[in-house]
Amino acid sequence: xxxxxxxxxxxxxxxxxxxxxxxxxxxxxxxxxxxxxxxxxxxxxxxxxxxxxxxxxxxxxxxxxxxxxxxxxxxxxxxxxxxxxxxxxxxxxxxxxxxxxxxxxxxxxxxxxxxxxxxxxxxxxxxxxxxxxxxxxxxxxxxxxxxxxxxxxxxxxxxxxxxxxxxxxxxxxxxxxxxxxxxxxxxxxxxxxxxxxxxxxxxxxxxxxxxxxxxxxxxxxxxxxxx
Numbered sequence: 001x002x003x004x005x006x007x008x009x010x011x012x013x014x015x016x017x018x019x020x021x022x023x024x025x026x027x028x029x030x031x032x033x034x035x036x037x038x039x040x041x042x043x044x045x046x047x048x049x050x051x052x053x054x055x056x057x058x059x060x061x062x063x064x065x066x067x068x069x070x071x072x073x074x075x076x077x078x079x080x081x082x083x084x085x086x087x088x089x090x091x092x093x094x095x096x097x098x099x100x101x102x103x104x105x106x107x108x109x110x111x112x113x114x115x116x117x118x119x120x121x122x123x124x125x126x127x128x129x130x131x132x133x134x135x136x137x138x139x140x141x142x143x144x145x146x147x148x149x150x151x152x153x154x155x156x157x158x159x160x161x162x163x164x165x166x167x168x169x170x171x172x173x174x175x176x177x178x179x180x181x182x183x184x185x186x187x188x189x190x191x192x193x194x195x196x197x198x199x200x201x202x203x204x205x206x207x208x209x210x211x212x213x214x215x216x217x218x219x220x221x222x223x224x225x226x227x
Contacts, residue, residue: 001102001177001180003122003126003129003130004118004119004122004129004176004177004180005176005177007118007129007130007176008115008119008172008173008175008176008177009172009173010133010135010137011114011118011133011137011140011169011173012111012140012169012170012172012173013139013166013169014094014137014138014140014141014144014169015111015140015143015144015147015165015166015168016144016162016165016166017141017162017186018140018142018143018144018145018146018147018148018162018165019144019145019147019152019158019159019161019162019165021145022145022148022152022158022161023151023158032153033153033154033185033216034213034216035153035216036149036150036152036153036212037149037212037213038213039149039211039218040103040149040150040209041145041209041210041213043142043143043145043146044146044148044201044204044205044209045201045202046142047110047139047142047143047146047198047200047201048196048197048198048202050139050207051110051113051194051195051197051198051201052067052194052195052198053062054194055190055191055194055195055198056191058187058190059191060073060191061067062191062192062195063191063192063194063195063198064195065192065195066191066192066193066194066195066196066197066198066199067096067195067196067198067199068154068195068197068199069192069195069196069199070109070195070197070198070203071199071200071203073104073105073196073200074130074200074203074204075201075203075207076126077105078102078148078207078208080098081098081101081102082226083132083182087109089101089104092154092155092156096154098176099150099208100150100151100154100156100203102204102208103147103150103208103209104147104151104164104167106200106201106204107143107146107147107168107169107201108167108168108169108170109151109179109197109200110143110168110173110197110200110201111140111168111169111170111171111172111195111198112172112175112193112197113190113193113194113197113212114136114139114140114172115171115173115174115175115176115179116170116175116176116179116189116190116193117132117136117179117190118132118136118172118176118179119175119176119178119180119181119183119186120178120179120180120183120190121133122176122186122226123179123180123183124183133183136172140169143165143168143169144162144165144166144169144185147161147164147168148161148162148165150209151164152205179224185186190218
């Protein structure tokens with residue numbers, strides 16, 4: 001129990017390392033927001049592709065079903081959030097706050113499947129469990145970078161972006177232990193969870209990040225070209 005909890009907690013803390021490179025960034029303004037959006041979108045597409053691949057290896061049908069559920073669920077949640085009043089997310093306000101909140105929420109949902117993966121891996125043996133936790137920890141660093149690339153250009157400090165990155169991964173230690181105790185049940189549900197997370201991330205890219213980037217590009221009169 002201690003090994004599972006400690007390993008899952010370290011994977012969550014590793015997410016905060018993704019914000020470190022932005023501590024040395026000096027760019028500011030709309031172009032910085034656009035560049036951050038594009039980089040975050042690429043990282044999320046890569047992460048979702050990995051999720052779909054891992055899920056399909058176990059059960060392609062469940063993975064596809066999970067992806068469809070993820071897209072619908074996040075779309076409905078975003079619509080509900082959009083009908084609420086003035087949004088605040090740390091220093092952010094309005095549309096930018098809503099984008100940031102949805103983004104962090106999607107990444108938090110995504111981390112649930114990773115926590116399940118850690119717990120299930122420990123069910124197969126401690127060596128496999130530690131190796132899986134190490135792989136997820138390394139994988140979490142670019143995910144933390146993706147979160148920071150959305151938050152920091154919009155005015156959130158690097159330290160707070162690192163904190164939000166860690167918060168988005170806290171489901172990992174919370175879910176890993178139950179998954180360890182109920183390996184069989186969680187193993188059956190894992191492909192659905194992987195598909196759900198991947199679908200939610202792709203929705204975020206297509207419905208929020210890309211339109212926001214295009215809007216900023218139009219407002220900036222196309223001052224930055226992306227290839």
